[in-house]
Amino acid sequence: MSAHHPDVERTDQLSPAEVAAVFRLAGAAGDADGAYPLSEHTALHLRHGGDRPAVHLLIRDGADIAGYAHVDTTDAVDGAAAELVVHPLRRRHGFGRALVTAAIAVATERDPAGRLRLWSHGDHPSASALALSLGFTRVRALWQMRRSLHTPVPEPVVADGVALRAFRPGADDEAWLSVNARAFAHHPEQGRWTHDDLRTRMAEPWFDPAGFLLAVNVADDALLGFHWTKVHGARDGHQHDALGEVYVLGVDPAAQGMGLGRTLTLAGLRHLREQGLSQVMLYVDEANHAATTLYTALGFARWATDVSYSRDR
The missing domain is CATH 3.40.630.30 (Gcn5-related N-acetyltransferase (GNAT))
Incomplete structure (x- = not known):
């Protein structure tokens, strides 16, 4: 060589x-x-x-x-x-x-x-x-956007007829995959998750169902949206201070307009702060203006950028 x-x-x-x-x-x-x-x-x-x-x-x-x-x-x-x-x-x-x-x-x-x-x-x-x-x-x-958890996190306002609860492994898998697919129908990676993708992540040492928050219809427990949080550095072997993440946040298109994105984001941030974390991160597509606007309004700022390049012969 x-x-x-x-x-x-x-x-x-x-x-x-x-x-x-x-x-x-x-x-x-x-x-x-x-x-x-x-x-x-x-x-x-x-x-x-x-x-x-x-x-x-x-x-x-x-x-x-x-x-x-x-x-x-x-x-x-x-x-x-x-x-x-x-x-x-x-x-x-x-x-x-x-x-x-x-x-x-x-x-x-x-x-x-x-x-x-x-x-x-x-x-x-x-x-x-x-x-x-x-x-x-x-x-x-x-x-990649980040936010301090030392600054105030407003109390989430939950819409009438909606409740927040933790994900139940095994019982909620199918419903979550269905809503995830609809919420990310046009996303290059997230919308194509399978049972294997979900099970692989649930088997990771960082997985904590208490931090996998669901918004459900009170009347029939139908899943409306979710905020799956993640903690880096606590149980995943990374050699750095623990860092929270807005891992996946999604709302069923049929439930849009209820303010669930903001509600779920704030509920997840409060959960991460209760774990003693001082900072939280997330990834969002630069072209997703609705999401970047929401996160900026909630105190997030751009930290770093990942770029995809494409080539046709």
């Missing part, structure tokens, strides 16, 4: 040792960049596998993994998607370009159009320069 022509190894299965090495690599890059380079979807796939096969691309530096790319080719609608990471000490050696070029080749095998979406977590200038130089176009931005 030369410095600017690194060998890229391709595999459909990583060993447990390789998975651990990829997470060490991602941790080193996240510490250096201030943004973790892998999405939750990719991290869960690395840990648990699942029903969505992926191609793993590796660049080795002796016994260490210095570069890694995860290529998911299962989306027939939007095309393949990839995320990659290069160790901070091995950058500017052509590793990133080699990984993206290999990912394009994988995508082209599955789709003659060669479509590929490439995520840059943290919107780093070097990632943007690489993507644009290889024919990608910036197509989507995802904001």
Whole structure:
């Protein structure tokens, strides 16, 4: 392997040792960049596998993994998607370009159009320069917003005929998946969640049904909306202060206009504050003006940006 022509190894299965090495690599890059380079979807796939096969691309530096790319080719609608990471000490050696070029080749095998979406977590200038130089176009931005929980959180106002309660694993799964699909019908990822996606997350150490809040119709317990909160750093092995998250917030389209988005957001923020947390974050699509307006009004401000680039051959 030369410095600017690194060998890229391709595999459909990583060993447990390789998975651990990829997470060490991602941790080193996240510490250096201030943004973790892998999405939750990719991290869960690395840990648990699942029903969505992926191609793993590796660049080795002796016994260490210095570069890694995860290529998911299962989306027939939007095309393949990839995320990659290069160790901070091995950058500017052509590793990133080699990984993206290999990912394009994988995508082209599955789709003659060669479509590929490439995520840059943290919107780093070097990632943007690489993507644009290889024919990608910036197509989507995802904001990370944050808010202090030390500032006042208003009391949520619950509409007449509506009650808030905690999610019941097993009993509420089907209803939640149905409402989630309707609430995120046009969302590229969230609206396609399956039973396996839900069960995988409920098996994670951070899952707490008490923080999975549902708005239901008092008359028949029909699910109207939900706010699934998450706590990072408390039980998930991350080495940082605990941080709350507005993990998923959704309202059934049939229940729009009842103020449930604001009500559920405030109820979740109060729940997180009761856990002793001082800060909360969320992710929201930059183009979702209704959501960004709501969160800004509730005291959130943009903290960081993840960017998706797209390429057609």
